[in-house]
Amino acid sequence: MAxxxxxxxxxxxxxxxxxxxLTLASVLTVVVSLTLFGSALLLREGVENANDRFKGGIEFIxxxxxxxxxxxxxxxxxxxxxxxxxxxxxxxxxxxxxEEFKRLFANSPQLxxxxxxxxxPPSFRVAPVTKDPxxxxxxxxxxxxxxxxxxxxxxxxxxxRIQETFNKIGVRFLAAAVLLLxxxxxxxxxxxxxxxxxxxxxxxxxxxxxxxxxxIRVPFIVEGIIQALLGAAVAVGFMTFLVRPFIDExxxxxxxxxxxxxxxxxxxxxxxxxxxxxxxxxxxxxGSAVAVSRFLDV
Amino acid sequence: xxxxxxxxxxxKGEVVALRNASLEINRGEFVFLVGASGSGKSTFLRLINxxxxxxxxxxxxxxxxxGALPSWKVPHLRRNIxxxxxxxxxxxxxxxxxxxxxxxxxxxxxxxxxxxxxxxILELVGLGKKMSNFPNELSGGEQQxxxxxxxxxxxxxxxxADEPTGNLDPATSVGIMRLLDRINRTGTTVVMATHDRxxxxxxxxxxIELDRGSIIRDQSRGVYE
Numbered sequence: 001m002a003x004x005x006x007x008x009x010x011x012x013x014x015x016x017x018x019x020x021x022l023t024l025a026s027v028l029t030v031v032v033s034l035t036l037f038g039s040a041l042l043l044r045e046g047v048e049n050a051n052d053r054f055k056g057g058i059e060f061i062x063x064x065x066x067x068x069x070x071x072x073x074x075x076x077x078x079x080x081x082x083x084x085x086x087x088x089x090x091x092x093x094x095x096x097x098x099e100e101f102k103r104l105f106a107n108s109p110q111l112x113x114x115x116x117x118x119x120x121p122p123s124f125r126v127a128p129v130t131k132d133p134x135x136x137x138x139x140x141x142x143x144x145x146x147x148x149x150x151x152x153x154x155x156x157x158x159x160x161r162i163q164e165t166f167n168k169i170g171v172r173f174l175a176a177a178v179l180l181l182x183x184x185x186x187x188x189x190x191x192x193x194x195x196x197x198x199x200x201x202x203x204x205x206x207x208x209x210x211x212x213x214x215x216i217r218v219p220f221i222v223e224g225i226i227q228a229l230l231g232a233a234v235a236v237g238f239m240t241f242l243v244r245p246f247i248d249e250x251x252x253x254x255x256x257x258x259x260x261x262x263x264x265x266x267x268x269x270x271x272x273x274x275x276x277x278x279x280x281x282x283x284x285x286x287g288s289a290v291a292v293s294r295f296l297d298v
Numbered sequence: 299x300x301x302x303x304x305x306x307x308x309x310k311g312e313v314v315a316l317r318n319a320s321l322e323i324n325r326g327e328f329v330f331l332v333g334a335s336g337s338g339k340s341t342f343l344r345l346i347n348x349x350x351x352x353x354x355x356x357x358x359x360x361x362x363x364x365g366a367l368p369s370w371k372v373p374h375l376r377r378n379i380x381x382x383x384x385x386x387x388x389x390x391x392x393x394x395x396x397x398x399x400x401x402x403x404x405x406x407x408x409x410x411x412x413x414x415x416x417x418x419i420l421e422l423v424g425l426g427k428k429m430s431n432f433p434n435e436l437s438g439g440e441q442q443x444x445x446x447x448x449x450x451x452x453x454x455x456x457x458x459a460d461e462p463t464g465n466l467d468p469a470t471s472v473g474i475m476r477l478l479d480r481i482n483r484t485g486t487t488v489v490m491a492t493h494d495r496x497x498x499x500x501x502x503x504x505x506i507e508l509d510r511g512s513i514i515r516d517q518s519r520g521v522y523e
Contacts, residue, residue, distance in 0.1 A: 007403065201387070201389055201390075202400075204387065205389060205400065205401070207376070208376065208381050209377070209400075209404060209405060209448070209449075209452070210373040210375070210377035210378075210405050211373060211404035211405055212370070212373045212405075213369075213370065213373070215404060215405075
């Protein structure tokens, strides 16, 4: 049976306005829960991006002066090869560094424009035999003073600090977000229940004259989804215009060494926003569907 | 049109609303259900509409065993059955026209059908001039006419009436009964539960009397008692 769109739109709109306070409560809860949830995800993406260059057991990076001579470079390479504590050392040249830079700073095209491969430091990505921070630190320090070395960056300084921070913030965010999502679910459930109670006379007549169950249900389910979507829209706005700039600011804070790359790319933001909208649709649809199936019998 | 075979219905296994009831109502009949309050009249009507399920026995409506009907088909059963009540069950926030149109809209009738059928049926029940009034602006008799219009606008095979004159004065009741009689003459089967002695005695139609759930009398051209 065809359900007319204008009918559903009219019914849903009048339901939403009939119950403004309850609707607002649901929407706001969805906003807060999804913003927290999305922020936790964005932070994690940032961590992942920042840690990208430390993948594959790399514990420290020896950044070289862009102006390093071939001799100096060869001597460092030899020292790395001969050191029994070094399991593997990979050279990353200026072009590859530039590619990495472009990836990390994809959000700041102006910054990328000001940079060219020649001014970027080439580097050795070093995977030591052990992961013991004391040993790694001592090992890295032996290279810090060599001629032609710009800086030695340790994973445990960067990765672990970011991860610790993330674990502290992210886990709490996620826990709060999950609790609030449950609250949002129950609020939507209750809003729909109240909406159905307010319209019980209409529903009674509809059943009496033979309206199908779906015809009666659909406006309420659409109402639940719209509440959640309104919340998701605000949450997406918050994440795009508040959370992401904040994360970007963190990375510009210079608290971490160069190339910290603690950034959120447009793609990260898009997937997170899509996920947030998807979750909103799910809790709106399920919350209202449960209410509808529990309180609308044939 | 309606057939009951050994139908028993109890509430919570204690109160017997209908006990081993068997009967058949033919197409186009006009049947009064009489009996004291709690004798099972309303349950009888609700069973035909499948608002209730019998514990035992089978109910056939238009040749179909409605107990075997899947629940998604129940709305289609109800489209063939109009219902009116003592308390009218009109929607207070809708006009007369909208109340009747609502019944057609929610079963997906196209707009042009609604636009032609609703004024026609309201004309038929004598409310052609009150289409844009709200229910609380009408007398009880007029409200019942609206509810009859709503029940009949879809031309159902059966009209179930649960004490339709229960809230109306005798003169108004006569008008409602004339209307129901007219509807019956179009071929619609009418089953009406009532306490109204004078109506039953004047109309002289088939009378089925219930007493604590049992059929104790079934008489064509009967009287109230």
